[in-house]
Structures are given as structure tokens and as C-alpha cells.
Amino acid sequence: MSDLAARIREARAQFEKMRANPAALDLTRGKPSAEQLDLSLPLLGILGPDDYRDGHGNDCRNYGVPDGIPEARALFGELLDVPAADVLVGENSSLSMMHGAVAAAVLHGVPGGDGTWHGRDIRILCPVPGYDRHFALTEHLGLGMQNVAIGEDGLDIEAVERAAVSDVRVRGIWIVPKYQNPVGVTLTDDEVRALARMKTAAPDFRIFWDNAYVAHHIADELDPVADVLAACAEAGNPDRVFLFGSTSKITFAGGGISAFGASPANTAWMRKHRGLETIGGDKLNQLRHVRFFGDVAGLHAHMRKHAALLKPKFAAVQRGLEERLGGTGLATWTQPRGGYFVSLDTAPGKARRVFEMAAEAGVKLTPVGATFPYGDDPEDRNIRISPSLPPIEELERAITVLATAILCAADG
């Protein structure tokens, strides 16, 4: 009997015990842990009773300043590589900013375009595996989706270029440029330049640049990403990109602030739409955030504390998977330097079975297919692991169950 066959046999015995005594573990949620949230507790009480004015003297307790307070625009501008004048600071959810932008494109069209996207056969390129909420809002707004591959070796930029240049229906692409969800890969300078330069059949192609993990490293150093707005401008496509960011996984998830940035023409367009949709973001929460960080250096110092908490959890995932699956060829998984996820691929056709087995042993995984448009993983192999939330012992136990299930699923 081969070594692998022995490991599988052993795993099946172990799995029977796990199933008989199921855990209650959850690897589904890309949520910060309580320890991470504790890092931002000073934010709660940071505004004293006399501290409610921004640097321009605006009373943040009142209406007005719909673009956001100048300090918050400057902070996001520096973080996202956008001039502060072209940053709009929004509410607590960058998803809401993204939905607002795509919905406005659908209802009204974007600058340089040929009108509304509503009721037309319009397609958005979706690097897969990717972020389910991007896909859900795209589908909900009536836009089609077309898969392009992304992996640890990068984005399939040739497929992107081919689709963009040859098909006028292709009007955009979702990009998570840094520590992509779930692969963890960061765009290279060449990839950024290619996205900025490529010819597109559509006059109004947009990159929806969701820089959700802009400061979220696990490794000692933060990955750099090329300045996409400058690259687009240099390539003669200044209006090609909408940038989004938020502090959701920097301070409080759902209690942070978000931002939109783009070219002056795009920002004027977004400002106009937001002006009709909202009275503007919560300026007091913007003020809390700028007081808490001080500046971008302060934000990065804060993120090093997050990294210190996340590093052992990501290491535990690697250790657990390597220990049981290393050398078996039954799965591959990413080793991200930042972000919130590990992306694991089983052999084709195995992921659903692994999901079910893990569930039988009390480990909840992100539903297979969630990382693909329409919930459809065509090869049935991708599993997204979220190590941030559970305590490390629970995480280790869950990874053991997962790896055991993968071993068991290998022969049937």
C-alpha cells in the first residue's frame, strides 16, 4: 500500500470519530476577530465635547460638506493614490459606494459612454475565484458576468485584453488589486499597466478597483501596487478606473468610513449622483477616524498591529494543510502575504463533497461556488478559508477537519 493510501485510510478512521463528535466551527466569515477590533477601541471616545470641527472649521455635527471632510479626503487620497480633490468620502460601506457607482452606470451611463447600461447586453469581467458580493450586485443590477482566471501566478491578462478589445458588450472588470479575495495575489506593475493601456471595444470600459486590502499585510512588508489612476492617464484613458476603499477591516467592520476616487470627470459624475441620493456621509465618524490615525503613517502603524494578530492564524492554516496534505497532490492552496483569505483548490469535482463532509464533522465552510459568478464553480474545486475570526485552537481544529475531509474525498 502506498504512503498516500495509508494516509487516506488513517484519515477515514479519524473522520469517523470527527463525525461522531462534531465540532461547531466556522471558517466562512472574513470578519476581524475581537482582538483586532480591540485595537480600535480608542476610536469610540476620541471626540471630546469640543471636538467636532474639521480643519476648515465646518461643524461636523451639521449638514454640509457632502464630499467628506478635507482631512478624510486627504487620508484616503494618500492611501488610494488619488488627489484629495477627486476623493469622495462616503458612508460606512464601500460596497454601498460600489453599488451606487454601478447602479448610476446602469441607470444613467458613465462619462464617455453611449448612455444607460440598463436593458442592454452588457458584461463585466470577473476574475475568478473572486468576491461573491461583487458578483451578486452585478447580477442584481442586470449586468452579465464573464469569468477570467486569477491565481497565484497572477491575472490572465491576455484573456482580459482579448475580451475587452473584441467585444463591445464587455464594459468593465472587477479588480481587487492587492491581496485579492480569495487568492491573495497582488497585481504586478505590468498587469496594472496592461489594464490601463489595453484597447477596449466599448468607449466606456471601467475598472472597478476595489482596494479593500490596501493596507492589510500579513507579511512584514506591505505589497506595493502601481498607481492605476496615473497609469490610465498616461495611457490616454484617464476615465477608465473607479477606485474604492474603506476602513472596514482597519477599524470597525461596518463602523468605518468608505471612499470613492477617480478622474475629475468621473468624480464630478459620482458627486452629482451622490448629491441626489444622500445628504453625504457621517462627518463625525470621518473626524473620529482622522483623529485616530493622525495620518497615513499612523494608519500603517495600526495595520502592523493587525498583522501581528493575523500572522499566527495564517501560519496555522499553512501548517495544518501542509502537515496533512503536503506532497499528496490532493490540493493546492495559496500562501498570501496579506488580505483575509486562503484559497484552496481540491482536485476537480471534489469541493462540494469536501464541503459536505466538513459540515458533517461540524465545520462550516464558505459554500462552494460562492467565489464564482452565479455561484457556479465550473470545476467544483475552490474552497475559501477565512482564518481571521476564530481563536487559533478552533482554527487549527477546523483545518484538521478540512484536510481530513480532503483526504477522505480522494478515493470516492
Add this chain to the structure above:
Amino acid sequence: MSDLAARIREARAQFEKMRANPAALDLTRGKPSAEQLDLSLPLLGILGPDDYRDGHGNDCRNYGVPDGIPEARALFGELLDVPAADVLVGENSSLSMMHGAVAAAVLHGVPGGDGTWHGRDIRILCPVPGYDRHFALTEHLGLGMQNVAIGEDGLDIEAVERAAVSDVRVRGIWIVPKYQNPVGVTLTDDEVRALARMKTAAPDFRIFWDNAYVAHHIADELDPVADVLAACAEAGNPDRVFLFGSTSKITFAGGGISAFGASPANTAWMRKHRGLETIGGDKLNQLRHVRFFGDVAGLHAHMRKHAALLKPKFAAVQRGLEERLGGTGLATWTQPRGGYFVSLDTAPGKARRVFEMAAEAGVKLTPVGATFPYGDDPEDRNIRISPSLPPIEELERAITVLATAILCAADG
């Protein structure tokens, strides 16, 4: 020479002096004053470092609980007469909630309807004079608008009923039920019942019930409004109404929380759409608000402090207008018991002239027409006065200028 002619002659002399020495006064903005905002200063620091869990134990610093924390849903439920289970607590802007609901109706249709409202000839009834942001978002979303009259003697409910029953294009109505902007009138029980009961040609007629001034009295007592959700249910039209509210003019304008309420079917519809559009509202700000108010009685006690600050300002408007214009027949104006505005009507064809003269004397008024769809006041007579923001001496001076301009405009 008549008494009026003498007053006009005197006014012209005074106006020349005012124009020669213009003020810098602003009556345009329905914003709370700094003194009103000070009432809510304890809100800023109300959450201590150990206070971030709602009554169900949810960590308000993290993702989750997209419907809002239970205490905030209960608070708005009691305030708006909606069961807490059918309340969704949102971001800082009820305008954004309203836009979200109308945009979802446009893109997807509403429960009980015949599909999307996009690209169809659909009309929304707009009581006039009314709130410019309702009109702007309605127009922006591609819906037509049709005026119906509202005045101190109430809504022209017969015109509403006639339009609703006879024209399938008529799909909704904007209603500010209490202390309407800008008239200040509160719907009677009969009017609420009529809106709930009336036959409509459209299967999916919606009342967009913006209860912006639900607790905002100036008089000693709060006006009651009939329970519209119950009235709709009793009339066999349970899904007819979407309710909206916010704390924008209760705590901090733009730093508060908002809510949507409706029937279970409508709320499920709104929950589904919001689930695709946002990760949910800022639960920490929800927690701040419920801690600050304690309960609805606490909210009403807080609003009595607002009333004490607003009462002398509204009295100054009445005094200033009565003193110069009383008995002249040159203008009529409302005497609201709550809300944020006084609505003044000049003789037909005079409002634009008054606006310009006031501007020459350094008093900025809300642009004439702003209180009507498409910015078009067909009779050129309505002027909205916002007394809340300026200090009382400035307010008195501005009202003097306004009244003087009305006198001067009387004879040509």
C-alpha cells in the same frame, strides 16, 4: 393716500438704505443651530471602551446584523408606528433610504406590481409646495411628477384620489405626514384613511411616507398622526406604504441614523435589496443613539429641548411678518406647530422679484421654485423660510428685509 400706499412708500425708502448697506443673512437652510446640536453632545462620548454590544450580545464593532440592532429597530418602530420586526435601520441619511427604495422600484418593481418602473411613463404625485430633494431624486430616477395642492387647510385629497383611480401611470405619492415641508401642516385622520383606502388604477401604488418631523414640535404638544400602516392594512392595502424616518434633526444632522418600515412583504423586499447594496448600517452609531435616548420617552424629552430653542425663532418670524405685512393682503404665511419651515405666499407673480430684491439687500432666500417639481412654481408666489439656523437678531433682520421687499414689490 391709503394706509397701504403709505406703508409701501415708507418701505421703499427703507429698502434703499438696506440695499446701500446690505446684510449677509441666509434663510435658505433647514439646518439645526449650534445650540440645538449642543443638546446632543453627550452622544459623542457615550460609548465607553466596554460598551459595544447590543441587547442580543452582538458585537456592534463587527459585520453582521444588517437589519440594525434590536433596540434601534424597536425605537424607530415605536416612533413610526411599525412593528420592530418590520423596521430596517440604515445609514445616516433617510434620503439615501428613500433613494434606495425608489431606485429599487425603478430597477426591479415593488411587491404586487407589474415589474420594473424603468423606461415607463410612471408618475408620482407631489404635494406642492414640497421638499425639493424628493422632487430631485424622483426626476433623476426617470419618474414623472404631478402636482397636487397642500396648504394649511390640508392636502387636496380629492385631487389625489382622482389621479390615483383614473390613471394607471400614477404609481405613488410623496407624503410628509407631520409638519409638512414647507407648509407645516399635519395630515388629519380622515386624510390618512383616505390615502389608505382610495382605489388606485395601478396595482402597486406606493405612499412614500417621509416622517421627517415625527417628533419635531414647536408648540407645547406634538401633533398626532394616524397609524398609516394599520390604516392601509385595515383597508385591504397592506403593502401601500413605505415609511421613512431619521434622527437627522433630533441628534446630529448627517451624523444620525435612519430607518425604513413597511408591511412584512415590503420589508422583505427592501431587506433583499439592501442585502445586495450594503453590509448594513453603522451599528455603533445605532448603539450610541439608543444609549442616549434610553427609550422613545427619552427621545421626546430631548425634542422638548429643541422646541424651547426653536419656539422664539418661529415667533420672531410671525412677529416680523405680522408687523409689516399684517392686514396688507400682500402675503399669507403659515403658523406651523412644528417642523422646520414657514411657507409664505406672495401675490401671484411676485416671488421671484422678492427673491431678487432680498438678495440685493443681502438676504439669501431659498430659490423660488425649489418647493415645486422641476423648480417651477407656476404661480411664482411661494417662498420657504427656514428660521432654525441664524441667531435670533439675524433672523429678525432678515425677516424685516423680506417683508420690506414684499411691500416694495407690491406696486410693480
